[in-house]
Structures are given as C-alpha cells and as structure tokens.
Amino acid sequence: MLILEFEGYFQDRMTTDPDPTDEKRGVSGYTFALAGEPDLDNIVHFQPDEPGVCERDFGPYGGPKVGVTVRRATLDGVHRPDLVGGKIAFVGAQLLEHNGILIREDFFVIDPFRVTLTVDGTVFLDRVDDLDPTNPKLPPEKVTGAQLQRRQPAKFTSNSAEVAHATGLPNAASVTLMANRLRRMESLKLLLDETTDPVKRIALESRIEELAIIEQWWNLSQGSPGNRPIDRRAAQLALQASGWNIDMNGEIFKSEFGADPALPWNVAFWMGGWDGDALCGYVKGTWTIPTR
Amino acid sequence: MANEITTRAELIDALRVAAELEHGLMAQYLFAVYSMKRYTYEGLDPVQLERVRRWSSSITLIARQEMEHLGLAFNLLAAVGGTPSFTRPNMPQRRDYYGKAGIKLTLTRGDLSTIKRFQHFEAPEDLLKTAKDGVIDQEAAEAWCQRKDMEIDSRADLTDLLGKVALKKHAPPLLQGAPVLSFGWDSVQQLYETIRDGFEHLDKKLGKSQLFVGKPSLQLFGGPSSPQHGTMNDLNQYGLDLIEVKDLASARQAITMILEQGEGVVVNASYLRWTHFCLFTKIRREMEEFGLGDLAARPVVPNPMTMRHPDVCPEDEVTLMTDPASVAVARLFNGSYELMLLLMLYLYSDNVRTQEQVNALMDAAFFPLMTMFVRPLAEMLTEMPAGDGLANAGPGFELNGDVLLFPTLWATWDLFQERFDALVRGFDELLAGGDPWIELPGQREEGFTTSRLWRRLEYMRTNIRRLAEDWRANWLNIGRTS
Numbered sequence: 001m002l003i004l005e006f007e008g009y010f011q012d013r014m015t016t017d018p019d020p021t022d023e024k025r026g027v028s029g030y031t032f033a034l035a036g037e038p039d040l041d042n043i044v045h046f047q048p049d050e051p052g053v054c055e056r057d058f059g060p061y062g063g064p065k066v067g068v069t070v071r072r073a074t075l076d077g078v079h080r081p082d083l084v085g086g087k088i089a090f091v092g093a094q095l096l097e098h099n100g101i102l103i104r105e106d107f108f109v110i111d112p113f114r115v116t117l118t119v120d121g122t123v124f125l126d127r128v129d130d131l132d133p134t135n136p137k138l139p140p141e142k143v144t145g146a147q148l149q150r151r152q153p154a155k156f157t158s159n160s161a162e163v164a165h166a167t168g169l170p171n172a173a174s175v176t177l178m179a180n181r182l183r184r185m186e187s188l189k190l191l192l193d194e195t196t197d198p199v200k201r202i203a204l205e206s207r208i209e210e211l212a213i214i215e216q217w218w219n220l221s222q223g224s225p226g227n228r229p230i231d232r233r234a235a236q237l238a239l240q241a242s243g244w245n246i247d248m249n250g251e252i253f254k255s256e257f258g259a260d261p262a263l264p265w266n267v268a269f270w271m272g273g274w275d276g277d278a279l280c281g282y283v284k285g286t287w288t289i290p291t292r
Numbered sequence: 293m294a295n296e297i298t299t300r301a302e303l304i305d306a307l308r309v310a311a312e313l314e315h316g317l318m319a320q321y322l323f324a325v326y327s328m329k330r331y332t333y334e335g336l337d338p339v340q341l342e343r344v345r346r347w348s349s350s351i352t353l354i355a356r357q358e359m360e361h362l363g364l365a366f367n368l369l370a371a372v373g374g375t376p377s378f379t380r381p382n383m384p385q386r387r388d389y390y391g392k393a394g395i396k397l398t399l400t401r402g403d404l405s406t407i408k409r410f411q412h413f414e415a416p417e418d419l420l421k422t423a424k425d426g427v428i429d430q431e432a433a434e435a436w437c438q439r440k441d442m443e444i445d446s447r448a449d450l451t452d453l454l455g456k457v458a459l460k461k462h463a464p465p466l467l468q469g470a471p472v473l474s475f476g477w478d479s480v481q482q483l484y485e486t487i488r489d490g491f492e493h494l495d496k497k498l499g500k501s502q503l504f505v506g507k508p509s510l511q512l513f514g515g516p517s518s519p520q521h522g523t524m525n526d527l528n529q530y531g532l533d534l535i536e537v538k539d540l541a542s543a544r545q546a547i548t549m550i551l552e553q554g555e556g557v558v559v560n561a562s563y564l565r566w567t568h569f570c571l572f573t574k575i576r577r578e579m580e581e582f583g584l585g586d587l588a589a590r591p592v593v594p595n596p597m598t599m600r601h602p603d604v605c606p607e608d609e610v611t612l613m614t615d616p617a618s619v620a621v622a623r624l625f626n627g628s629y630e631l632m633l634l635l636m637l638y639l640y641s642d643n644v645r646t647q648e649q650v651n652a653l654m655d656a657a658f659f660p661l662m663t664m665f666v667r668p669l670a671e672m673l674t675e676m677p678a679g680d681g682l683a684n685a686g687p688g689f690e691l692n693g694d695v696l697l698f699p700t701l702w703a704t705w706d707l708f709q710e711r712f713d714a715l716v717r718g719f720d721e722l723l724a725g726g727d728p729w730i731e732l733p734g735q736r737e738e739g740f741t742t743s744r745l746w747r748r749l750e751y752m753r754t755n756i757r758r759l760a761e762d763w764r765a766n767w768l769n770i771g772r773t774s
Contacts, residue, residue, distance in 0.1 A: 017659075017663070018356075018659070018662075019663070020663050020664050020667060021664070024330070024331075026345070027325075027330075027345065027349055027352055028349065028356070032345065035338040035339055035342035036338050098660075098664065098755055098758075099659045099660055099663045099664050100655055101660045101755050101762075104655065139754075141754050141755070141757070141758045142758075198339050199338045202338075202343070206342060206345075206346060
C-alpha cells in the first residue's frame with residue numbers, strides 16, 4: 001500500500017454568489033478579476049506554475065503561497081523520503097454547483113477529477129475518476145444525485161480548529177478571523193503607499209475596499225465580540241468542507257510503485273481556509289494506492 | 293382628496309404602488325448595470341474597466357436592495373391582508389406617471405445621464421427642492437453624504453435609532469401627486485412616510501389583532517427566525533435584510549429600513565456611504581472626474597422591446613428590436629423573468645402547503661433563474677445588435693399583462709413544468725442554427741470556433757435542461773445538500 005499525505009495552499013480564481021458561475025470578471029460576488037489580471041478561470045490549481053495561476057502581492061505581512069506537496073509517504077509501511085516534496089495536482093478540477101442547479105448549499109462537486117504525483121519533473125502516478133464508469137464522458141449535469149455525491153464533501157465546519165492549525169491562525173475564533181483580515185488590509189495599505197503603477201494601484205484599492213466591507217458588517221453586527229456574525233470574507237478563513245472520499249475508478253495513465261490497477265485508488269481530503277482576497281484555500285488529504 | 297391613509301383599502305393601495313415602484317426601479321437599475329462594459333475588448337483600459345466594475349458592483353448591490361424593498365413591501369401587504377402583486381406597467385412611461393414624484397420609468401444604458409436620474413430617484417426630500425430639471429445639485433449631494441452626526445457602533449444601536457426615527461412626526465404630505473392614489477405624494481420618501489403614518493393610524497383605530505390579519509406563513513423573510521436560516525435560501529445574505537412584519541413596531545422598522553437604505557435621511561456617517569443616494573452620488577462624481585460618463589456603458593438602445601405593448605407611453609421612446617437572434621434571446625430573457633416572478637408569487641400565496649413545496653419554489657426561483665438565466669441573458673443582449681443598423685439590444689423586462697397565479701392548484705406543478713420545457717425548447721431552437729455573433733468585436737477566442745456569446749448560451753442550455761429535468765423528477769437528482 002502506497003500512502004501519500006499531502007497538503008498546501010491551492011488557488012481557485014472562482015466566482016462567488018450571487019454572480020453566475022460562468023462570470024469572468026466578478027460583479028456581485030466578492031471575488032474579482034482585478035485590473036491587469038486575466039479572467040477568472042474557476043480551476044483548482046495546486047501548483048504555482050500551472051497556467052492560469054495569478055498570485056497576488058500581499059504587502060509586508062505576507063500571505064498564502066500556492067503549492068500542494070507530499071509531506072509524508074510510506075510504501076508498505078516503509079517511509080519513502082524520496083517522495084516527500086512531490087507535487088500533487090488535481091488536474092483541471094473545478095468546484096461546481098451552478099448556483100443551486102447541480103447541487104445546493106455549496107456542497108461542491110469536484111469535476112473533472114484526475115490526480116497526479118510528480119517528483120522532480122517526472123510523473124509517477126496519474127489516474128482519473130469517472131462519475132459514471134459505464135459512460136466516462138458523461139458530464140456532471142447528466143449524472144444522478146448518487147453519482148454526484150461521490151464527489152461531494154460530507155459536511156461543513158465553521159470556525160474549524162483544524163483549518164486554523166493548518167493555515168497558521170492562532171485559533172478559529174471569529175475575532176481572530178477579523179483581526180487577520182484587518183491585518184491584511186493594513187498590509188495592502190502599506191503596499192499601496194509604495195505602489196506607483198496605476199493598474200496595480202487601482203487593483204489594490206479594490207482589494208482594500210472589499211476588506212473594509214468586513215469591518216463595516218462586523219461593527220453593525222449584533223452581539224458581543226465573541227459571538228458576532230461575521231461577513232463571509234472573514235468567516236471562510238476557518239470554514240472547512242470535509243469528507244471528500246473518492247475511490248478513483250477510471251483510466252490509469254501512469255502507474256509506478258507496483259500500484260494495482262484493478263483496485264480503486266482512494267483520495268480523501270478536506271478543503272477550507274478560503275482567503276477570498278488571495279483567491280486561495282488550503283487542502284489536506286491522503287492518497288491511498290493499493291499495491292500488488 | 294384626502295392627505296392621509298384612514299382605511300385598510302387605502303393602505304393596501306399605497307403598498308401596492310410602493311411595490312410597483314420598487315419593481316420598476318429594480319428593473320431600471322438592472323438594465324443600466326447590465327449594459328456596462330466588462331471586458332478589455334470593449335475599448336477601456338484596465339484602470340477604466342476596474343472603475344466601471346466597481347460601479348457595477350455598487351449598482352447590483354442597490355438593485356438587490358430594491359428586491360429587498362419589494363419583499364418588505366410584500367410582507368407589509370401580506371401582514372394587513374393584502375395580495376402581493378408583480379403588476380407594473382411596461383416601460384417607458386411618461387415622467388408624470390407617478391405625479392409630482394417625477395419618477396420616469398424608462399430603460400436606459402448606464403451612462404452619466406442615467407446615473408443622474410437614479411441619483412434623483414434616491415434623493416432625500418431636502419435635495420429634491422433644489423434640483424434643476426430633474427438633476428440634483430452635486431455639490432449639495434456631496435455635502436449631504438459627508439454629514440457626520442451620531443455614532444452607531446452596533447446593529448442594536450442602529451435598530452434603536454431606526455425605531456426613534458419611526459416615531460418622529462412628519463409634516464403631512466402635499467396634496468399633489470399620482471392620480472393612482474387618493475392621496476398625494478411628491479417623493480418616494482413621502483410615499484413611505486404616508487404609509488407609515490397609515491399603519492400608525494390604523495393600529496390605533498383597529499388594534500393590532502384587527503390590523504395584522506395576514507397569515508405569518510404568507511411572508512418571506514430571512515435570518516434566525518426564518519425556516520431557511522443558515523441555508524443558501526436564507527434571504528438575509530449578500531447585503532439583504534428581510535424582516536417579518538407582525539405588528540406596528542416591525543412595520544415601522546421595515547419602512548424605515550427602506551428609507552434609510554435609499555435616502556439615508558438620518559443614519560450616521562459610517563453608514564451613509566452605503567446608502568443608494570450616496571453610492572449614486574459617488575458614481576456620478578467619478579464618471580465626471582474620469583470622463584467615463586459616455587464610455588462606461590455599451591451603446592444600448594433605450595427601451596428595447598420585442599413587440600409593441602399597449603400600455604407604454606410615449607410610444608416613440610420604444611426601440612423595437614429586429615435582429616432575429618437578438619429577439620429570440622430577448623424572448624428567452626422575458627420568459628425566464630416571468631417564470632421567476634410566477635414562482636415567487638406562489639411563495640407569497642396560500643397555495644403552497646408544505647415546506648418541500650416552498651423549498652422547490654425557492655430553489656428554482658431565487659438562485660438559478662435570477663443569477664443563471666435572467667442576468668446572463670440580459671448581459672448578453674447588451675452585446676448583441678438590436679437590428680436595422682441600430683446600436684445594441686437589451687433586456688426589455690417585458691410583461692404581457694399581469695403575472696397571476698394559476699387558477700387550478702392541482703395542475704400548478706405541471707404548468708410550471710411547461711414553462712421550464714418551453715425555455716428548453718427556446719434554447720434548442722436558438723442553438724440549432726449557425727452562430728450569428730462570431731464576427732462581433734471580441735467574440736473570437738483562441739481555441740474556440742464559436743463566439744463567447746454562443747458558448748455562454750450553450751452553458752445556459754445545459755443548465756435549463758438540468759433544471760427542467762429536476763423539476764420533473766421533483767429534485768431526486770440533486771446532490772447532497774446537508
């Protein structure tokens with residue numbers, strides 16, 4: 001059995017409600033393709049060198065850097081340090097919901113689902129999963145609810161301590177999430193002070209304005225600082241979508257380490273820690289591959 | 293002619309005018325924002341485009357809040373036993389359609405003159421007095437939006453403030469105004485203040501139990517007391533705050549919320565910038581400062597219609613679209629819009645019995661139809677030709693008479709199915725021919741043989757097919773939801 005534990009920040013320049021899901025620039029949601037940036041592509045990028053990645057500058061206080069890598073690897077119980085640092089990719093994956101047409105309550109269907117492991121530029125593992133193994137070309141809008149559920153998370157957790165731990169937040173309390181966003185805003189203001197390029201300046205101004213909305217909402221919210229409802233721009237920093245558990249059933253393009261093609265290769269993971277300013281989130285999971 | 297509301301019937305009439313007004317304003321705001329440029333191939337540099345994007349975001353927020361106001365007006369109506377209605381005249385209408393209020397119903401692209409008109413719609417009464425030819429004095433508007441009075445640190449403080457405002461006595465409305473009501477009103481502010489006074493008078497005269505006779509289940513609202521709280525159908529999201537109206541206090545609060553979001557008569561400086569009036573004032577200032585008054589929007593014709601409607605006036609302000617593909621898309625837009633209104637009407641009716649039925653209507657109406665069909669179709673129309681060498685087409689928000697409940701409850705679900713299926717057929721027919729838009733500016737994209745517009749329509753067809761099938765299967769094929 002080959003077990004690969006992976007994690008890291010991914011980028012998904014995705015549209016957000018209530019924009020239509022094929023919106024390219026962002027209008028009524030809170031994610032935008034800002035001045036000088038390419039259109040939103042709605043693709044999950046695990047690696048910074050994938051076409052479509054557009055990492056933003058966060059100013060002096062920093063921010064997430066895209067890169068999902070293997071952190072621990074064992075083959076039949078024996079550590080494989082040579083695989084640690086290997087790059088995992090969900091090739092071309094999208095988090096789909098079609099504003100309630102495909103699925104509801106943001107229980108995103110991930111599709112297409114093709115996973116690769118690349119070490120030092122060489123692809124060692126590469127397999128797809130089909131929503132309908134009897135008809136691999138069937139798109140998500142034509143499959144059954146049961147077939148969709150295979151690719152959905154099982155639950156959402158707000159103020160997730162696991163997400164906070166993974167992303168380096170001191171804790172998952174709402175006040176902490178607010179402080180994080182206000183610190184990002186402060187960092188962007190410092191960056192704006194030293195930025196002269198007009199395109200970069202107006203993009204920064206828009207990001208600062210979006211973060212300022214968080215403060216406005218927070219200040220007008222009910223309750224004490226410990227239980228105030230907070231804007232989604234802050235809340236989603238510690239939101240976790242967990243329970244994706246997919247027995248990959250499709251074609252194998254690359255197989256090493258004695259991987260057994262006759263059995264499903266399981267990928268279990270969670271996604272969360274969504275930073276709407278960075279258009280990045282965090283993923284943590286395990287790819288378990290039976291060997292012959 | 294009386295100058296106050298003294299009977300339930302008058303209150304219901306006034307609330308129906310308010311609902312009609314909010315519906316009309318919403319359509320005008322949406323028309324303007326859907327005409328605004330979005331892409332680099334439309335002749336703006338990245339900085340200009342980002343400014344226009346920000347204005348578009350502001351105007352869509354305002355339009356969503358007009359939907360909220362419409363919802364609040366419906367809740368006020370339902371609370372006193374009235375019938376919610378999406379009835380409104382087609383556009384355009386003459387400037388005095390609403391009497392002295394001077395609210396011109398017309399669909400025009402999002403240029404500077406349109407923004408000035410919107411600023412006038414949302415202006416507080418004090419500034420209307422100094423307006424010239426329907427244009428608010430910008431200097432006075434800027435000063436208004438920079439007022440600094442009391443501090444509000446929490447929503448509780450805001451609610452408290454709104455309650456105090458609601459108790460304030462206002463001068464009686466003037467005796468000039470729209471002929472559709474038995475009392476006069478000179479502005480939106482005055483209409484709502486008259487309605488508020490009417491609630492107070494009737495609450496005193498009839499008592500709470502006799503005034504608030506509507507069934508609570510006939511209202512739609514969000515937040516913790518709503519059955520949809522915490523789900524994607526929770527209406528209190530994305531800057532909206534729909535409340536239940538059950539007594540005089542909540543009626544006052546609903547009306548004051550409408551006034552404060554719009555005109556911002558008394559709110560403090562930190563909230564003022566989010567009021568509709570101040571947002572339009574800011575957009576106007578920036579359009580003038582950066583010379584984008586004419587460039588921000590596509591060259592969309594005014595009041596683009598697929599047919600002549602008998603209720604419009606003046607007729608010569610209508611633009612009849614003649615390009616066959618644009619007309620077909622406009623019909624799909626009108627069909628989606630009407631179906632959405634119809635589904636919403638059922639949500640306010642006593643015909644929906646179970647929570648499952650409520651969920652089905654909400655799942656189809658609020659998110660998918662509005663965001664995945666009505667809006668994209670409207671945006672696409674403003675990139676398409678109107679025909680006869682005219683400029684671009686647009687969404688006419690055309691209604692063929694009243695939007696009414698189906699008379700036979702047993703057939704309702706099948707009748708909705710027919711509407712969904714008709715939309716599927718409409719997309720199929722449109723996409724059965726060749727791509728008529730591939731030669732339009734910006735429509736060719738590397739790696740694709742069809743235009744951006746065509747591919748967007750294909751995406752919509754996929755979605756409407758799924759929606760129609762899910763309606764037929766009673767949502768059996770929807771994925772995990774909890």
